[in-house]
Amino acid sequence: MRLELTLALPRQARSVVVARHLVRAAMVEMGVSDDCVHEIEVAASEACTNVLESAGPSEEYEVRLQVLEDRCVLRVVDIGQLRRRLRLALAADPDDDAVAGEGVLLMQALADRVGLATLPERGTVVSFEKRLVYAEP
Numbered sequence: 001m002r003l004e005l006t007l008a009l010p011r012q013a014r015s016v017v018v019a020r021h022l023v024r025a026a027m028v029e030m031g032v033s034d035d036c037v038h039e040i041e042v043a044a045s046e047a048c049t050n051v052l053e054s055a056g057p058s059e060e061y062e063v064r065l066q067v068l069e070d071r072c073v074l075r076v077v078d079i080g081q082l083r084r085r086l087r088l089a090l091a092a093d094p095d096d097d098a099v100a101g102e103g104v105l106l107m108q109a110l111a112d113r114v115g116l117a118t119l120p121e122r123g124t125v126v127s128f129e130k131r132l133v134y135a136e137p
Contacts, residue, residue, distance in 0.1 A: 005022070006063070007065075011052055023040060030134075031135050032135065033133045043128050046107045058078055058079040074128055075126070076127070113127075
């Protein structure tokens with residue numbers, strides 16, 4: 001099964017909860033295991049929170065969820081330039097607590113890949129990819 005979902009959300013703290021619940025609902029309905037669903041929703045919350053705290057001054061941001069057969073890719077897109085603090089945290093050695101923030105460390109622990117891109121005129125993208133584990137094969 002394939003699923004693509006894009007949410008346009010206001011830059012407000014409560015929008016992180018909305019994104020988290022919608023991502024969770026999609027994963028549950030697709031039959032993803034409880035542990036895997038929990039890891040994805042926590043990583044999604046951290047990605048959204050990091051963009052809200054670290055990216056540009058736009059009025060809204062997007063959460064893009066793509067589910068393929070065996071993996072989930074989530075991208076949080078904000079128009080604006082990523083601040084140096086988050087860029088350093090994502091580039092840091094996962095064992096270097098002095099540079100990496102807790103949210104980034106958590107995303108790296110829960111996801112198979114964590115990425116960062118600053119695209120000219122398109123903004124900042126914080127993303128993660130996770131292999132899906134289904135409750136029933």
